[in-house]
Amino acid sequence: MRIHIQNHPRQPPVFLVTPEQWAEAAERAGAEGAGHRVSFGASEVEFAAVGETIEVLIAGPAALKHLLPALQPDRAPALRFIFSTAAGVDGLAPADVPPVPFANNRGAHAEKAGEFVTMALLMLANDMPQCIEDQKKRHWGQGFTRGLRGRRLTVLGLGAMGGAAAEQAAHFGMRVTGIRATPAPHHACERVVGIEVLDEVLAETEFLLLSCPLTPATRKILDRRRIGLLPPGACVVNIGRGPLIDQDALCDALDAEKLGGAVLDVFDPEPVPEDDRIWTTRRMVMTPHVSVDDAVTYIPRSLDIFFANLNAFRRGAPLLTPVDFSRGY
Numbered sequence: 001m002r003i004h005i006q007n008h009p010r011q012p013p014v015f016l017v018t019p020e021q022w023a024e025a026a027e028r029a030g031a032e033g034a035g036h037r038v039s040f041g042a043s044e045v046e047f048a049a050v051g052e053t054i055e056v057l058i059a060g061p062a063a064l065k066h067l068l069p070a071l072q073p074d075r076a077p078a079l080r081f082i083f084s085t086a087a088g089v090d091g092l093a094p095a096d097v098p099p100v101p102f103a104n105n106r107g108a109h110a111e112k113a114g115e116f117v118t119m120a121l122l123m124l125a126n127d128m129p130q131c132i133e134d135q136k137k138r139h140w141g142q143g144f145t146r147g148l149r150g151r152r153l154t155v156l157g158l159g160a161m162g163g164a165a166a167e168q169a170a171h172f173g174m175r176v177t178g179i180r181a182t183p184a185p186h187h188a189c190e191r192v193v194g195i196e197v198l199d200e201v202l203a204e205t206e207f208l209l210l211s212c213p214l215t216p217a218t219r220k221i222l223d224r225r226r227i228g229l230l231p232p233g234a235c236v237v238n239i240g241r242g243p244l245i246d247q248d249a250l251c252d253a254l255d256a257e258k259l260g261g262a263v264l265d266v267f268d269p270e271p272v273p274e275d276d277r278i279w280t281t282r283r284m285v286m287t288p289h290v291s292v293d294d295a296v297t298y299i300p301r302s303l304d305i306f307f308a309n310l311n312a313f314r315r316g317a318p319l320l321t322p323v324d325f326s327r328g329y
Contacts, residue, residue, distance in 0.1 A: 001310075002078065004050055006059040006067060007042040014295050015060050015085065017303070025303035032311045044070070051076050058306060060085045061092065068096045081313050084323070085302045087160075090214040090241065094325035103309040105302040106321040107160045109292035113211070113239060114164030116291040120263035121148060121169065121207055124235040129261040129283040149173035154205040156198070156221070157212025157240060158186055161292060165209055165239075177201055180212075202229040207237065214241035215328030224249035233260040239291045242268035251281040259283070265291035 005017045019040060026033030041047050044066075051070055055078050059067065064084060071079060076098070084104045123129070127145050134141040153169045155162045158178040166176045166188035178192040179201060186192050193201060198221075202208070208230065212218050222236070222245045230236075236259065238245055247268050253259045261283040270289060272278060278286065294301075309319050323329065 001036050001055045001314075002053050003036050003038045003056040003058065004047070004054040005038065005040050006047055006057065006063045007040070008060055008063040008066070009042045011060060011062055014293055014298055017058065017085065017299055021299050021303060025300060025307065028304060029307035029311075032307050032314075052078065054079055056081045056083070056310070058083045058085065061088065065091055068092070068098075071098045073098065081310070083306045083309060085299065085306075088213060088241065088329075089323050089325065090328065092325075097325060101313060101319060102323045102325070103306075103319045103321045104323050105305050107305055108298060108301040109294075110160040110164040111297075112294045113161035113292040114168045116239065116265070117165035117209060117211075117237060118168040118172075120237045120285075121153070121172075121174075123263060123285065124207065124237070124261045125151070127261070129263075129285050132285070133282070147172075150175065151206045152177065152204055153207045153209065154179065154201055155189070155209045155211060157210065157218075158189070158192065159211065159213075161239060162209065162211035163188065165211060174207075177205075199226065199229055202226055203231065205230060205234055207235050210236070210238040210240045210244045212240050212244065213329035214243055217328075219243050220246050222246065222250070224252075227253050227259075230259065232258060235260045236262040236264075238262075238264045238266055240266060242266040242270060247278060251277055251284075254281050254283050257282070261285070263287070265289055 007016050022038060039050050047067060047070060054076055057079060061084060079098060080100055082100055082102045087104050087106045087109060125145060125148050127143055149172060151174055153174045154177045155166050156179045158180040163186060166178060166186060169176050170188040176189045178186050178189040179195055179198060181195060183192045183194045224246050227249050250262060254262060263285045265287045266289055278284060305321060309321060312319050
């Protein structure tokens with residue numbers, strides 16, 4: 001097939017697809033990886049030179065958003081399939097996406113997500129946010145904590161990332177409740193429930209993980225009212241999207257010591273402005289949207305997922321990681 005890989009010139013190197021990575025992934029894919037005509041580009045000019053011939057496009061969300069006008073049928077008449085090297089599609093306007101099958105790299109982040117959330121839970125359980133504050137003040141403030149076993153974790157969004165985090169939490173003996181649109185059982189969860197009982201579950205949650213996609217239904221899903229439903233001392237971890245949380249309300253709850261701590265990897269907006277109060281919010285640990293992207297395996301795993309989807313596409317079978325823009329993920 002005629003495949004084009006479009007990188008974005010300003011994206012971090014971890015997200016760039018190189019010819020070497022492509023060749024290695026094609027070899028791993030065996031027969032599915034052979035016989036394709038492949039080109040690479042990082043500019044509009046490079047895309048325009050091959051746009052009319054492209055059957056399959058591989059690109060990240062920044063490149064896709066920039067290219068959307070050029071992907072319409074009149075300018076890319078041969079286009080049959082799009083693969084995004086990211087999971088989120090909240091930055092793409094569904095009306096502008098061409099009407100061809102669209103898949104993402106859902107699953108590429110799972111292992112790293114599980115590790116990051118484990119780190120966050122252990123930090124929060126051991127009151128590391130307070131230890132960090134005390135270290136800055138040179139204050140010897142001894143506080144004794146308890147471990148994770150038997151404590152309640154709620155995972156809001158039980159996809160690949162949330163599922164991996166639930167598995168790690170279960171390994172530490174936590175009692176895990178999963179919340180997702182379709183409340184099918186999950187082996188790492190004590191129970192899985194629908195979003196309609198979120199308020200009830202929050203009232204018994206010690207640790208809350210947000211790992212769901214950003215959609216109109218999930219924007220500010222953890223608002224001021226729901227933050228108020230969490231028990232005193234509860235902790236929050238967010239690896240999904242910043243706008244899932246009313247960020248100002250979370251800061252208020254932390255500064256008032258109503259919550260025990262938070263580890264956030266995503267924010268609203270990003271990058272976080274220098275004068276944003278979140279920088280100085282008490283018991284807050286911030287990481288700059290790096291939690292689930294493995295510096296070595298991110299693109300290789302994404303390409304393996306691409307080839308699995310390409311195989312399904314060519315056979316006329318359902319895609320493995322399809323995006324449904326009507327649902328937002």
